[in-house]
Amino acid sequence: MKKYLKRTLTIVSLIIIPLLFVSITQKRVDHNTLRIQGFYQEEQNSIDVVFFGASEVFPGYSPAYAYEKYGFTSYSYAIDANYTKLIKYQIEEVLSYQSPKCIIIETSCYYNPRQEEEKKTALATLRKWTDGIPFSKHKTEIISQLTDSDQLSYYFPFIMYHGNLENYADIEAEFSQKRRGYTYLKGVTSTNKKTVCNSLRDVSGDNTIEKLPEKDDIYFKDLLEYCKSLDCKVIFVRFPQRIEDDADYEMFCTQNYIDRLVAENGFDFINLDKQFAGIGLNPNKDFYDKHHMNVNGQIKTTEFIGQMLQNKYSITATDLSESNKKKWDMSVKYIELFYEYFRIHENDEKVYWWYENPSLLSKLDTINESYL
């Protein structure tokens, strides 16, 4: 009997150990994964506002700062190169964990004419999202509806990422975040990068319309129908961008089309391209490139949106549990440290890209200690 036990254990362990090792060490972990995973670490039904969108959102809005100033909790459920088709599934996914009072959909990702043609890119973006979602019935629906092959690699990412030298996974950050149990910066990323602003166009009064590409149009209308069925408030927002050339302008004009569509369906659309003055944005100081804001822009935009939510939409804060309150207070502390860190390095020659990981946090702790 002992012999059979030993043999069975040997064979089973020779399969299980390598599989475990590979699934733990060979995955893709970047700021997108960490942000998405961080969302699921929030206490259920404790988030007041959820933001959806692409890479404009997480450098341009700070949930921790909004909590500090206005008291409501929020989260940026956004990923790089997010696109039209995915948003509806993402909202469904979020609503199965949280009951926000309001969801905000950033509409820049609604102009993506290449998305359907470049299937490989679209699937890579899908993975940036699905790699962070825990297993659930809804996840199986997402994967079966949005993919037609290699489904197993969405459940077991190592099938896709094994041996990938070019994909340095930040497993240390993932591990430390999981151990802590929540994120400090709530998915915020930023950089000290600067780009020169070339011939900014003033579009504050411009209402020229350009229709969305066909597929994006279909998905967007589909999303609007879906939003009508939701209980929570739905607001469409376009984060500020520098309109410098014809391509930017064309995209801006599609936002005017979105404006009209949204209004026809009974929702509000706020185009922050037209609100540079209102927000107090300086195109030369508040952006790191024409599509994305830096910390300066982040602070201003968060204040603008926070005030709007508080005053115009009366979003009030939920009562948080004691433990949750402590976590959010820590987030406030760290976001302020992060802003301080930004100011220290704002004008450095070297370009830094920041997202929440142990290395960045230890640097923030150093700043904290220097105050003590």
Next chain:
Amino acid sequence: MKLTSIYFFAFVLVVCLVYYLIPKKMQWIVLLASSMVFFVMSSGILTVYMLATTAIVYGGALWLNKHRETFESRKQELDKAQRKEAKKKLKKGQKLRVAAIAVTVLGILVVLKYCNLGVEIANMFMGIFHLNYSFEMFSIVLPLGISYYTLMAVSYVTDVYRGVIKAEKNPLRVLLFVSYFPHIVEGPFDRFKDLSEQFSIPHKFDYDSFCKGCILVLFGLFKKMVIADRLGITVAEIFDHPSEHTGPAIVIATVMYTIQLYCDFSGCIDIISGVSELFGIKVAENFRQPFFSRSINEFWRRWHITLGLWLKEYVYYPVILSGHFKAVDKFAKKHLKSNHLINVVPAAYALFFVWLSNGLWHGASLKYILYGLYYYLLMMIGELCKPLFEKIKNKMHIKDGNKPFALFQMLRTFLIVNIGMLLFRSATVGEFFRLIKQAMSSFNYFGGAREVVTISIEVIYAFVGVVVILMIGIVKEKNKTVLFRDLIYQKPFILRYLFVLFFVTCILTFGVYGPGYNASDFVYAQF
């Protein structure tokens, strides 16, 4: 079913379970049933061709047997002269019968596989005579392993003719031999005698043998998934767009391709040999560290061993015992002055058929014929110049056992093989010569290496894998009498455990599987 897919291993596991649970008398039936399932899953309706070939050789063997039995029963009644006459008549008749059977079975293969070659040649003639007509190519799908099972079927009926084996009365046993799923995909060419004996004996589950079989499978997976498929990505990129790459890159890609082909083919053979060993059935050895060969003759005794053996037994030997060979022999004796030439020329005549067959077997195009004849020519030149080489060797005082000279011989053989592989990989003969020219256009190998690695940095894993199997190859060369996996099994449990753990982890980490790679099918499975 790809041999590196999880479905294949699930299939093998199920077969193993059933195989060891049912009564031992029925084990061969399990193998037959699973082989048929495997075949039908891969070839569908084309299974009919394999069944037809099997039926022809089965019936043919019984037909040969009947005639021999008739002779045996009647010969007592005859006197010595009559017996000799009857024996002669039987021999002639049997020869015609076996030839007819072999030609029919090979005919199926030739028509299916080489009809497009015929079209190619016909069109070539049309071009030569400036006739404004070209024949259309056929679009034909081949049944799984047709080049392998056809030759094995021919060997079965020929062995019956030669009296090496008796005709098998049970058609299902012949079918099992022909369709046995481990060797149907890429060989090796087994003999009916070896396999049927093993199919007939009961196989009790033996844990150690089972584990050794698994180790062999792992080794094969490592060669195929970590080395061959990884090299294949870079090799495909360079050979699909040769004009975008430098000469040195082409040369490096050729060497990579040679190693890729070796790891692909021998890796596959290891997988199926290992799988077969799980059932307690040993298939023939097909590779024996071929890159340690010191001559091309030796190379072809270490690479695709069973093809060489098949050609020797079923092409070479019949030719050297034939009438037309004897005529050439006589001619040589009469008209050639040098003793050396008298020895070489007749054998060269016989070997021409062997190498033509070798080339043709590899592919249905002129390129492959040239591939076979390339080696033939080099070997014949080598034979003819043998006295000269001996003289040079003596003048340089090189004794047998001289290590640097042995290394020189291995590198020389490797170079010759690589040129052959470049021809094998080129789309056409014309492209081959263009690539040779391009390869000699520059000697910046440092730049070429950088160019190759840039295509996919992860090709480095393959290089490390090559070092690993090279080290294992050296161990195997030094221990020719013991199997490598037996050597591992002699080590303490903890070392064996770690060795296997290391290999499994390497395959899972560095192996090519899942999305994100180009599809890779076994190169030799197209035959």
Next chain:
Amino acid sequence: MDKLIEILNSLRPGVDFAAQTKIVDDGILDSMTIARLIGLLEDEYDIEFEVTDLVPENFNSVEAMMKMIERLED
């Protein structure tokens, strides 16, 4: 036996065939020389080979070859 050794030496001079026990296995006679040897033996002893005779065991030593020749002469 001497005639046989003479024939063998004409194909491979300088080898002491009488002392060898692995003539084929060690590669002293390869497939090219076997082809020639067959022809010479068939002429010398008026015998006819079958393919089944062409196995290493029959050619590994001079004794084995003589035995085979005697068998084929009958």
